[in-house]
Amino acid sequence: MFTHPILFLFLLLSGHIAYAQECVVLLHGLGRSTWSMHHIENSLEKIGYLVVNQSYLSREQSIKSLSEVVGDSILRCQQHKPSAIHFVTHSLGGILVRSYFQHHDAANVKRVVMLGPPNHGSEVVDKFKDSWWFKWLTGPTGQELGTNPESAPNQLKPIALEIGIIAGSSSLDPWFSSLFSGDNDGKVSVESTKLPEMKDFIQVENSHTFMANSRNVIMQIQSFLSSGAFAKPNRALISSN
Template structure:
């Protein structure tokens, strides 16, 4: 009896190991073939994701996974937002990703940004011309600044704590964000109208997402604008937001 059980165990183990080896032998060549096509720019587009102020690329992981599942190769820009200006982030963190991973390797280079990541991208594309530039989706961007930045930057210790980007996101006409210029790329903006930060919403005039007013997210040059029932912090995790982002990248419309 014991010998029989032992024999059955070994058979089951061998069968399981065989299936694992078979799966790997089939999947690895397919993945390699897919990546090789992507490197040659024959079948795939590149999407670069840029996180916002006081955030990291982890906040965009769900969005990145969704785009990856839909045959887009995703790269993340990770930067320390409290110790760099928008110009420094653009030059030292975004530019290497574009140059080393996407230029000349893909059909198109698209961008998806969250919050201040959109401002980083606006500066980068003003300073750099990309021949294969695709489409851009900005999630909750403070394109005309944020009243929260106005309020917080009034305290010296906060400026010291949060770094130079805070001042650059102010709403006054002389602020950095209001002097970048008009974007000339194909742009779709997705903005939330829900807030889980009542104190910030009291500071912000009009409807907002808890950090940015709906009006201040807009640009005259945007191709399309989509309003969703999401907060600023978690807008990228909305299923409808992920679907709309992919739709715009593929077709140039949220519809």
């Protein structure tokens, strides 16, 4: 059942084995699909969580309209009468959660783990938003993710949930990385991921695209969902593996 016995032992000894009545919603990023969250889905199911890997058409609507998928996913969880609902998001998925809870009650939603969220926008959008290929790849959604004060992420207020943020600092794209002045994951700067209301934060040596596949990132997700904190400061836990 557990392919990584050391990870299982860590989770067992620290009380990180979940009860099935807790439900976790997974929200993928812009231009991605539920398959990009497949490793996270499998890992959480193996330790007892109910998992809703929510699909949505990320390139076809405004962020405000897309955020309603958060409500849809909560309803899917509530069918199982969970004691708590959590979210694990990649990139745009985190912005959708923040947008949704601007105007909706959190109810029994408790914790959110955000992977590489452009909480203050992305310099990649600033540079390429007027390019035809960027518009084609990202649709109207991508136009809203710049770093200017009027961008959708920068208009959002703090939300009353326990938020843990994982930021990547490794890039596979030197062209995009050249647009940033500091550490970044090739799409989002480390500083842009941060929120004043976040409960915990960790920086990992992973790229934006493949962060959700990292075994160590997945362990950090499990840690925060169960305890409200990341597993620190063991450097072995935040390597690129």
